[in-house]
Amino acid sequence: MSIDLSQFHQVFFEESFEGLDVMESQLLDLDPANVDAETVNTIFRAAHSIKGGAGTFGFMQVSDFTHVVETLLDEIRSGTRSMTREYVDLFLQSVDCLRAMLSSLQAGDEPDGGRAASLKSEFEAILNGGEAASATQSQETAPADDKPAGWRVTFIPTEDLLQTGNEPFRMFRELQELVGDEHMRVVADTSYLPEFTNLTPECCYLRWLIEITTDIEKSAIESVFEWVADECEISIEPLDSVVADAPAAQENNAEDGAADADESSAPVIPAAVTAAVGAANAAASASAQKSNAQKAAKSAEPSSIRVSIDKVDSLINMVGELVITQSMLGQLGQDFDMSRLARLQEGLSQLEQNTRELQESVMKIRMMPISFAFSRFPRLVRDLGSQLGKKVNLVMLGESTELDKTVMEKIGDPLVHLVRNSMDHGLEKTADRLASGKSEEGKITLNAYHQGGNIVIEVSDDGAGLNEEKILAKARQKQLVPDSVELSPEEIHQLIFMPGFSTADVVSDISGRGVGMDVVRRNINELNGTIEVRSQRGKGSTFIIRLPLTLAILDGQLVQVKNETYIFPLVSIVESIQLQKRSLNNITGTQHVMKLRDEYIPIIRLDHIFGLRDEDEEFENPMLVVVEGDTEKVGIVVDDLLGQQQVVIKSLEQNYQKVPGISGATILGDGTVALIIDISGVGNNIESHPHSPRPEQAA
Amino acid sequence: MSAVAETVNEAGSVHEQQYLTFMMADEEYGVDILAVQEIRGWEESTMIPNAPEYIRGVINLRGTIVPIMDLRMRFGLQQVSYSPVTVVIILKVESSHGERVMGIVVDAVSDVYTISDQSTRKPPELTEDRNSAFIKGLVNVNDKMVILLDVNELLKIPASSHVPGLANN
Numbered sequence: 001m002s003i004d005l006s007q008f009h010q011v012f013f014e015e016s017f018e019g020l021d022v023m024e025s026q027l028l029d030l031d032p033a034n035v036d037a038e039t040v041n042t043i044f045r046a047a048h049s050i051k052g053g054a055g056t057f058g059f060m061q062v063s064d065f066t067h068v069v070e071t072l073l074d075e076i077r078s079g080t081r082s083m084t085r086e087y088v089d090l091f092l093q094s095v096d097c098l099r100a101m102l103s104s105l106q107a108g109d110e111p112d113g114g115r116a117a118s119l120k121s122e123f124e125a126i127l128n129g130g131e132a133a134s135a136t137q138s139q140e141t142a143p144a145d146d147k148p149a150g151w152r153v154t155f156i157p158t159e160d161l162l163q164t165g166n167e168p169f170r171m172f173r174e175l176q177e178l179v180g181d182e183h184m185r186v187v188a189d190t191s192y193l194p195e196f197t198n199l200t201p202e203c204c205y206l207r208w209l210i211e212i213t214t215d216i217e218k219s220a221i222e223s224v225f226e227w228v229a230d231e232c233e234i235s236i237e238p239l240d241s242v243v244a245d246a247p248a249a250q251e252n253n254a255e256d257g258a259a260d261a262d263e264s265s266a267p268v269i270p271a272a273v274t275a276a277v278g279a280a281n282a283a284a285s286a287s288a289q290k291s292n293a294q295k296a297a298k299s300a301e302p303s304s305i306r307v308s309i310d311k312v313d314s315l316i317n318m319v320g321e322l323v324i325t326q327s328m329l330g331q332l333g334q335d336f337d338m339s340r341l342a343r344l345q346e347g348l349s350q351l352e353q354n355t356r357e358l359q360e361s362v363m364k365i366r367m368m369p370i371s372f373a374f375s376r377f378p379r380l381v382r383d384l385g386s387q388l389g390k391k392v393n394l395v396m397l398g399e400s401t402e403l404d405k406t407v408m409e410k411i412g413d414p415l416v417h418l419v420r421n422s423m424d425h426g427l428e429k430t431a432d433r434l435a436s437g438k439s440e441e442g443k444i445t446l447n448a449y450h451q452g453g454n455i456v457i458e459v460s461d462d463g464a465g466l467n468e469e470k471i472l473a474k475a476r477q478k479q480l481v482p483d484s485v486e487l488s489p490e491e492i493h494q495l496i497f498m499p500g501f502s503t504a505d506v507v508s509d510i511s512g513r514g515v516g517m518d519v520v521r522r523n524i525n526e527l528n529g530t531i532e533v534r535s536q537r538g539k540g541s542t543f544i545i546r547l548p549l550t551l552a553i554l555d556g557q558l559v560q561v562k563n564e565t566y567i568f569p570l571v572s573i574v575e576s577i578q579l580q581k582r583s584l585n586n587i588t589g590t591q592h593v594m595k596l597r598d599e600y601i602p603i604i605r606l607d608h609i610f611g612l613r614d615e616d617e618e619f620e621n622p623m624l625v626v627v628e629g630d631t632e633k634v635g636i637v638v639d640d641l642l643g644q645q646q647v648v649i650k651s652l653e654q655n656y657q658k659v660p661g662i663s664g665a666t667i668l669g670d671g672t673v674a675l676i677i678d679i680s681g682v683g684n685n686i687e688s689h690p691h692s693p694r695p696e697q698a699a
Numbered sequence: 700m701s702a703v704a705e706t707v708n709e710a711g712s713v714h715e716q717q718y719l720t721f722m723m724a725d726e727e728y729g730v731d732i733l734a735v736q737e738i739r740g741w742e743e744s745t746m747i748p749n750a751p752e753y754i755r756g757v758i759n760l761r762g763t764i765v766p767i768m769d770l771r772m773r774f775g776l777q778q779v780s781y782s783p784v785t786v787v788i789i790l791k792v793e794s795s796h797g798e799r800v801m802g803i804v805v806d807a808v809s810d811v812y813t814i815s816d817q818s819t820r821k822p823p824e825l826t827e828d829r830n831s832a833f834i835k836g837l838v839n840v841n842d843k844m845v846i847l848l849d850v851n852e853l854l855k856i857p858a859s860s861h862v863p864g865l866a867n868n
Contacts, residue, residue, distance in 0.1 A: 564746060610748030652747075655800045656757065656766040657856055659747055665757060665764045673745040673757050673764055 012053045013106045014304075017099065019046035021375065024095050027088055028378045035076070035083045043091070044073045050098065056226060062101050065116045068123040069094045075127070087126075092379070094119055150183070150213040150239035151221060157232040159203040166228045168208065174224050175210065183214040211239065305405055307365050315361050322354045363552065366406070370448045370457070371399035373408050377419060377446060384423050390430060391441040392423060398448040403455045407547055410527055411457070414520040418459040418543050419444060421516060426463035426541055436538065438462065454529075455549055460542035466535040468492045493533045497521045525680060528554065528569055554649055556666070556676065558642035559625065562612045565674045566638075567647055567666060572627045572679045576641055579624040594624070594635055601626065603635045604682060609661065627679050634683045645669075649676065714816045720845055721788065721805040724776050727845045728805070729812065729838075734850040736789040736800060738808055741781045751856065755804065758787075765789065766856075767802040773853075774830050779806070792851050801854045812840050819847065 023046045026039050047070045054062035069091065075081040097119055101111035157168060176184055189207040193199070212221070221236050329347045332340060374396050385392040403411075427433075427442035434440060447458040468489050475481040475495050487495075499518040524531045528548050535541035548554070548571070556567040557576075577596075584603065586592050592603035603624070607613040624635045647666035652659060652675070663678035718729035744756030744767050753772035757764050767787060771778055787802040819836035835849040 612748075650762070650764045652757065652764055654797070655764060656747070656754075659750070661748060665745075667759045667762065667764075671759055672743070673759050675745065675747070 009057060012057055013102055016050045016053060016102050019050050020095050020099050022046045024092065024379055025375060027091050027095070028382060030083065030088055032083045032085050032088060037077070040073065040077045040083070044070065044077050047073055055223070059105055061111055061113055061116060062098065062105070065094070065101070065120055066098065068120050068127070071127060072123055090119070090122060150211065150215070151218065152237050152239050153210040153212065153221060154235045155208045155210060155225070155232060156234070157204050157228065159205065161204045161228060161231045163202055164231055166231065168204070171224050171228070172210070175212070175221070178220060178224065179212050179214050179216055183212060185211045213239065305366070311361065311364055315365070318354060318358045318361055322358060325350050325354050366404050367402040368405050368408060369400045369402055370408065373412050373415060374399055374446055376412070376416070380416065380419060381423065381444065384420065388423060390423065390427055392427065393441050393443050395443060395445045397445065401448040401450060401455060403547065403549055404552070407527055410523065411545070411547065414523045415457070415459065417516055417520050419446070422459060422461040422463065426461035428464050454546045457545040457547070458542055460540060462540040465537045465539055465541050466493055466496065466533070471495050493535055496533065497531070528571055530571070552649055554647055554676065555644070556647045557625070557644050558674070559638040560640040560642055561606050561610070561638050564612065565642065565668065566606070567674055567676045568625060568627065569676070569679065570644060574626040574628050574633060576623060576625045579622040579637060596626065596635070599633065601633045601635050603637060605637045606682070609682065627683070632683065636682065647676070715813050716816070717811055717813050718845070718847060719788070719811055720809040722807045722809050723770060723805050727809055727843060729814070729845045729847045730788070730790065730850050732811060734790050734792055736791045739787045739789060739802070741785040741787055741804060754856070758802065760789065760800070763800060765800050765802055767804060769804045771804070790850055790854060792854050799854060803853070812845065814838050814840070
């Protein structure tokens with residue numbers, strides 16, 4: 001069979017990562033003392049699909065490793081072994097290991113077998129050292145140990161085997177080629193043939209017993225049957241250990257039911273099984289998300305998105321309506337006179353409504369529930385908790401809140417950082433908690449909800465809260481704040497977002513290097529979002545992230561500079577005022593500042609930094625737009641304020657390159673292009689500006 | 700499409716390619732026709748701050764933002780004012796991060812020629828000429844010289860390090 005399987009690799013990887021996520025989340029939910037059979041089944045099925053897929057595609061390292069994992073899971077599932085915390089840890093490690101293996105395979109590298117081998121030997125030690133497992137399973141575990149003289153294969157196809165296009169004799173022939181004519185004996189069992197009158201010619205009633213008398217690998221036999229694994233019951237047993245009565249073995253298999261059939265048989269085609277698992281488990285697609293994110297980071301591979309069929313259907317409906325409106329308008333236009341003006345207006349307003357609805361539903365396609373971003377946290381909190389010796393209860397709320405896929409991908413890392421921070425700095429040590437009358441178990445809450453056109457994500461802990469004195473002392477020590485200045489608690493809280501700030505006494509590998517919060521803040525600002533912190537001593541702190549629902553649309557303020565129109569993101573504008581010449585000052589001759597109420601804010605002339613005007617050219621009635629960039633308020637001088645409108649963000653980099661001070665472009669109502677100002681980019685520029693000497697320099 | 704065209708040609712003994720040619724300062728230049736997406740009239744564009752002078756700005760091409768380069772300015776030729784026959788050739792190339800679309804302003808579109816690789820001559824090596832990187836070869840068509848341009852080189856915009864102003868960010 002010469003199908004190029006590599007075209008399915010991407011699907012296999014995506015589904016396997018999904019499967020791993022399912023395993024992980026189920027393992028974390030698992031309470032070893034009180035094991036839910038269905039949970040174990042779900043984990044088992046996920047592992048089994050990965051094994052099957054890996055086998056099909058020839059990733060033998062993955063399938064071999066998954067096999068031992070699966071074997072132990074099966075023993076737990078069948079009740080011969082009970083779940084313990086050690087097993088859960090081992091399984092979680094295996095999930096990590098598999099994920100690493102699959103990632104390197106996906107990248108086209110050879111996976112590092114060392115970790116898998118050591119984990120595998122741990123599994124084998126458990127399996128072999130444990131209480132006597134059922135006969136077939138132990139054989140399955142270590143078939144290589146006792147090199148059997150041959151194999152007895154019992155092959156019981158389902159009746160519709162032939163209808164799925166599988167031909168048993170082809171497989172027998174393949175086996176024959178594998179082992180040679182003289183080492184194989186095939187016996188057909190015709191006892192299940194119905195009476196001739198009841199016989200359906202398309203059905204397969206025969207069963208086969210195949211004896212192979214050579215020491216071929218069991219996996220080789222399995223691979224012959226792997227395409228029919230779903231349509232048959234098959235058992236492969238070492239020849240010498242099998243008791244002569246085959247019917248008994250068959251009965252055993254029949255009792256164990258369908259699930260056992262694929263467990264003991266060869267790999268199955270992954271799509272069928274994962275589809276079932278995935279559909280049942282909404283959380284499953286989370287991994288598609290994550291793996292996509294990883295992919296995007298690594299290379300420019302096109303990433304995919306899973307869209308529920310409802311969303312697609314509603315889209316199709318709307319396009320249908322649009323077509324109807326269009327044909328209605330078209331008819332109207334063919335012989336139009338003024339008497340039909342009312343109908344035309346009606347049609348146009350219908351068109352407007354259709355367009356708006358269509359736009360909204362297209363946007364919805366990119367929206368995904370935030371549970372995709374949240375799903376990694378149970379594991380993270382669990383691992384980190386045991387590392388830090390803190391007991392932590394993670395509460396996640398509003399997981400179905402939807403936000404844009406791109407925003408989601410970019411918010412993951414900052415959220416991880418915040419949660420790590422909360423666990424390391426926020427929550428006190430268990431002893432301290434008890435001393436201050438709190439419960440032993442710390443609580444971290446992740447909450448997401450919509451507010452206006454924004455999504456708000458809160459990360460809160462019930463720890464000690466921010467220590468204002470310590471922060472202020474540290475800031476003074478690092479000379480971020482002059483000694484003479486007194487700050488309000490809120491202002492002190494903001495200090496933690498300053499670059500290079502950390503109050504952790506000991507730098508751990510979790511946090512404390514002081515590269516954290518400013519990066520978090522910058523990442524969030526890049527998404528046109530904001531972050532603030534609220535904290536109460538002894539009660540805990542809450543980080544509040546506000547993000548736009550989508551990156552594709554922005555509320556913009558149109559401004560005019562000379563003949564050009566630019567767009568300021570509305571979120572960053574603090575206020576707009578008439579520029580008063582007399583309130584302008586300059587420091588060190590190069591930098592204008594303006595006194596605005598109690599503050600001095602630096603002034604940037606957009607026409608200068610964009611090279612639109614010469615320095616000495618004056619202009620009338622300038623407006624000052626006060627914006628808040630990364631940290632500081634900055635005043636930007638423009639000629640005039642035009643309207644406000646929602647603009648669709650288009651990439652300038654796609655066909656051109658990154659332009660300093662410009663974050664993107666958009667198309668205005670008249671079809672012309674307007675550029676969107678990158679506030680922090682413009683703001684950062686004020687220190688180093690070699691281009692235009694300012695008037696003061698010349699003077 | 701490009702793949703098909705080339706396989707067909709490779710089947711024959713001679714590798715042939717079609718070129719769209721255009722006029723600029725009385726010289727005829729050719730670009731690989733498969734890189735040409737469309738030809739448009741000149742329209743006003745939106746200036747990009749601190750861009751090289753030969754980047755006239757960006758236009759809205761059915762929802763895509765497309766930069767427009769003045770090829771005369773790129774080659775350091777004398778500038779002319781745009782007239783009704785001034786055209787913009789929209790070129791599309793594959794780059795490391797996907798497709799890139801860019802327009803070039805030329806004086807007028809001329810013709811389409813089928814040119815075999817063998818008839819193409821290497822340009823004389825002129826170390827003085829800063830434009831030689833763009834030139835793929837020279838070819839004679841009907842006793843006229845046509846300068847074949849390398850579209851990939853043509854659409855490369857040097858990193859904006861030499862651009863004053865905000866570039867140091």
